Amino acid sequence: xxxxxxxxxxxxxxxxxxxxxxxxxxxxxxxxxxxxxxxxxxxxxxxxxxxxxxxxxxxxxxxxxxxxxxxxxxxxxxxxxxxxxxxxxxxxxxxxxxxxxxxxxxxxxxxxxxxxxxxxxxxxxxxxxxxxxxxxxxxxxxxxxxxxxxxxxxxxxxxxxxxxxxxxxxxxxxxxxxxxxxxxxxxxxxxxxxxxxxxxxxxxxxxxxxxxxxxxxxxxxxxxxxxxxxxxxxxxxxxxxxxxxxxxxxxxxxxxxxxxxxxxxxxxxxxxxxxxxxxxxxxxxxxxxxxxxxxxxxxxxxxxxxxxxxxxxxxxxxxxxxxxxxxxxxxxxxxxxxxxxxxxxxxxxxxxxxxxxxxxxxxxxx
Amino acid sequence: xxxxxxxxxxxxxxxxxxxxxxxxxxxxxxxxxxxxxxxxxxxxxxxxxxxxxxxxxxxxxxxxxxxxxxxxxxxxxxxxxxxxxxxxxxxxxxxxxxxxxxxxxxxxxxxxxxxxxxxxxxxxxxxxxxxxxxxxxxxxxxxxxxxxxxxxxxxxxxxxxxxxxxxxxxxxxxxxxxxxxxxxxxxxxxxxxxxxxxxxxxxxxxxxxxxxxxxxxxxxxxxxxxxxxxxxxxxxxxxxxxxxxxxxxxxxxxxxxxxxxxxxxxxxxxxxxxxxxxxxxxxxxxxxxxxxxxxxxxxxxxxxxxxxxxxxxxxxxxxxxxxxxxxxxxxxxxxxxxxxxxxxxxxxxxxxxxxxxxxxxxxxxx
Numbered sequence: 001x002x003x004x005x006x007x008x009x010x011x012x013x014x015x016x017x018x019x020x021x022x023x024x025x026x027x028x029x030x031x032x033x034x035x036x037x038x039x040x041x042x043x044x045x046x047x048x049x050x051x052x053x054x055x056x057x058x059x060x061x062x063x064x065x066x067x068x069x070x071x072x073x074x075x076x077x078x079x080x081x082x083x084x085x086x087x088x089x090x091x092x093x094x095x096x097x098x099x100x101x102x103x104x105x106x107x108x109x110x111x112x113x114x115x116x117x118x119x120x121x122x123x124x125x126x127x128x129x130x131x132x133x134x135x136x137x138x139x140x141x142x143x144x145x146x147x148x149x150x151x152x153x154x155x156x157x158x159x160x161x162x163x164x165x166x167x168x169x170x171x172x173x174x175x176x177x178x179x180x181x182x183x184x185x186x187x188x189x190x191x192x193x194x195x196x197x198x199x200x201x202x203x204x205x206x207x208x209x210x211x212x213x214x215x216x217x218x219x220x221x222x223x224x225x226x227x228x229x230x231x232x233x234x235x236x237x238x239x240x241x242x243x244x245x246x247x248x249x250x251x252x253x254x255x256x257x258x259x260x261x262x263x264x265x266x267x268x269x270x271x272x273x274x275x276x277x278x279x280x281x282x283x284x285x286x287x288x289x290x291x292x293x294x295x296x297x298x299x300x301x302x303x304x305x306x307x308x309x310x311x312x313x314x315x316x317x318x319x320x321x322x323x324x325x326x327x328x329x330x331x332x333x334x335x336x337x338x339x340x341x342x343x344x345x346x347x348x349x350x351x352x353x354x355x356x357x358x359x360x361x362x363x364x365x366x
Numbered sequence: 367x368x369x370x371x372x373x374x375x376x377x378x379x380x381x382x383x384x385x386x387x388x389x390x391x392x393x394x395x396x397x398x399x400x401x402x403x404x405x406x407x408x409x410x411x412x413x414x415x416x417x418x419x420x421x422x423x424x425x426x427x428x429x430x431x432x433x434x435x436x437x438x439x440x441x442x443x444x445x446x447x448x449x450x451x452x453x454x455x456x457x458x459x460x461x462x463x464x465x466x467x468x469x470x471x472x473x474x475x476x477x478x479x480x481x482x483x484x485x486x487x488x489x490x491x492x493x494x495x496x497x498x499x500x501x502x503x504x505x506x507x508x509x510x511x512x513x514x515x516x517x518x519x520x521x522x523x524x525x526x527x528x529x530x531x532x533x534x535x536x537x538x539x540x541x542x543x544x545x546x547x548x549x550x551x552x553x554x555x556x557x558x559x560x561x562x563x564x565x566x567x568x569x570x571x572x573x574x575x576x577x578x579x580x581x582x583x584x585x586x587x588x589x590x591x592x593x594x595x596x597x598x599x600x601x602x603x604x605x606x607x608x609x610x611x612x613x614x615x616x617x618x619x620x621x622x623x624x625x626x627x628x629x630x631x632x633x634x635x636x637x638x639x640x641x642x643x644x645x646x647x648x649x650x651x652x653x654x655x656x657x658x659x660x661x662x663x664x665x666x667x668x669x670x671x672x673x674x675x676x677x678x679x680x681x682x683x684x685x686x687x688x689x690x691x692x693x694x695x696x697x698x699x700x701x702x703x704x705x706x707x708x709x710x711x712x713x714x715x716x717x718x719x720x721x722x723x724x725x726x727x728x729x730x731x732x
Contacts, residue, residue, distance in 0.1 A: 162543065163533040168526075176550045184546035
């Protein structure tokens, strides 16, 4: 792997955004505008210290921050530097304590850069790690609550400056409440939640994913080209990481893609047909993220492993809300961090949780 | 009118609940359980001072309290003394100020007694008045916001002890947020909102409705009997009040009634057919409350005037969630307080606001 980075500066943002869309598996929201506002924040306040979890004080106070909503909405309801910073200001006032560092919900799309924007404006470090190692649609699917961190006190801030706070016991209940608020507030809000100590962070975070995402983005940029030429370098990069295997599982043309906003999520499916019409089409189920890929009865990859769709010609990963009919694409499947293969994690992220009638089988065993 | 009462004691609760179901025009939630818990609170803490609005200090701090949700849910998701009192405790902590008195959202069903329960537990007076003079389905339809009172800071408390707070500029936005929370929390929550000064209260409250509701309930109890025998005494009581006219507009059998919970409201309609099959059936549109009554093209009464359905044999008013096929009923129409006939009020409560293609014509002119 590449040499560690100690700060996130302007020079890292393009790679971070690009890598995080690969890890987002279709979800997380488009990072384009979040990247622009984060660049603006870094220009104004300077680079953001990237703090490895093992260097965090056990009694530090850490809040997680990100957008909650249907990714489709993020194309129209744009975030701002002020929204991220004001969310943290209001959160600190609400809990009566200053935060020492900021952590990500998920290293996915827009939500991989929003915490950096917030950290820049607040002058605090951002944790090199996240709560999913990818993107997943619901709050209780984060490693923090799976590891016992309580979701609240939490605070949400909408584009119009409306503020709501939440106190609830379980992340499942919190997810229901914050999702309802997000829908009522137009479909996308910024939330500060799952406050925790440094000790709790170390016990639950998926470590190193911010710097890994920068490295992954750099690879995608430097090796830009037909998707099949990317398989070997991606295999090498992921092979030396917490993710393990990465395989090119399909290449073809998007012949159908429909999603609707249901219950505050983008829900639907995509069909990809083999370029030569030889192989059976690949069907991909979507709930914000790409969750299940199969050819007929044959399962090719399932959540919590990562399914990523990239542009065939350039290898650029494509968010689900940007996937559409006629695109020529390649599909990669990547192993998930060990944490997500534990019983505790599979209880909230296995395919059956999403209503699919299949068990989770790790990518390497398929 | 009857002699003024200075306190609400156990002896007033049955009449208050009965009268308030008449004024609720079908909505407001069933008062049975709220009445029981309020009796419990009065037994424990003593009678509650009933404070006429004109005796409130201009700089007093007043909060409104009540249930928000679909009345149907109130039949299963029962309130408690603790919920009302804890809502106010949490609200005071949230705003950093003690309240001097409690006021009602609406003098309708359960929401006419919940504030008394809360006031008993907190040891503060309850205002003799409310924010609607009846029940209406949405927060921005209250006289307080119509008169300029801001909806927040507001706080909601659910049956499981989950707490959310709200800060927003307009009551329309607040209504969206609190409704979303109510739905996410099971369909019914307790809210403290529209905090105001004594001056603001005097300028916006519909006065005297708590004591009027007690008098109305007493009349319904004392004159209990066939609905047509009630018309004259009701006309006399309403004639001397802020409501004005009261007319018996229809008698018959409920031959159809359907409501569904849509967007957190009970929405639907009821058909009532003349006992003799002579007159055209009466169609009543429902959104929590009875909003529009018509025979074919002929409008018999519309919101904001009051439409009340009572049991034909006893004159007992029937909440919309209890109205069902086969009931023999009578329908009364009653004028609304002048406040609701102003342009500012009609902008948010006229029939067109609810999607009905008719203008508001006062009952007396129909």
